[in-house]
Amino acid sequence: MICLVLTIFAHIFQTGWTGAKERTFIAVKPDGIQRRLVGEIICRFEQKGFKLVGLKLLQAPESVLREHYWDLRGKPFFNGLVCYMGSGPVVAMVWQGVDVVKTCFGMLGEMNPAVCLPGTIRGDYCVEGGRNVIHGSDSVESAQREIPLWFRRHELHSWDHSSSRWI
Secondary structure (H helix, E strand, O other): OHHHHHHHHHHHOHHHOOHHHOEEEEEEOHHHHHOOOHHHHHHHHHHHOOEEEEEEEEOOOHHHHHHHOHHHOOOOOHHHHHHHHOOOOEEEEEEEOOOHHHHHHHHHOOOOHHHOOEOEHHHHHOOEOOEOOEEEOOOHHHHHHHHHHHOOHHHOOOOOOOOOOOO
16 A cells, blocks of 8 residues: 555656656665675765765665565565565665666666676676665656655755766
8 A cells, every 4th residue: 555655656746856856766785785885886876976865874674675675575585585685784875866767777787697797786796696785776666666665855965066067
């Protein structure tokens, strides 16, 4: 039911998510944190020119993880995924910029490390498909559903970067 309400909410407010105001959700998973990749991952998005508007380290509650991965609930790996994501802290982030969802999702690379291209985050750091270092929204609709699961409105910050007129 919550998923349906969030989907309706996302469609109603979708028009504000275009151009430089588009946002995406990115999370460094527990294996990425254990391997000390957080700084490198943040650096890649910053160097691309995206604006960080939300960031926090947290132990994700099971209820949030089950809602986040709701579309995978029928898959045999669902419970294992929820357990893995709850096994350690997660760094949750919201990035903003032009075409940020599509671009960031491309920067992640394929889920399967055997076919990941070098230069993508998973291509450079992922060893096993079940421990793939990072999550990113795969569409604007997913981002609109995922961001409110992880961040309250007051935790997201609007600010102007001095280089915004150059990017």
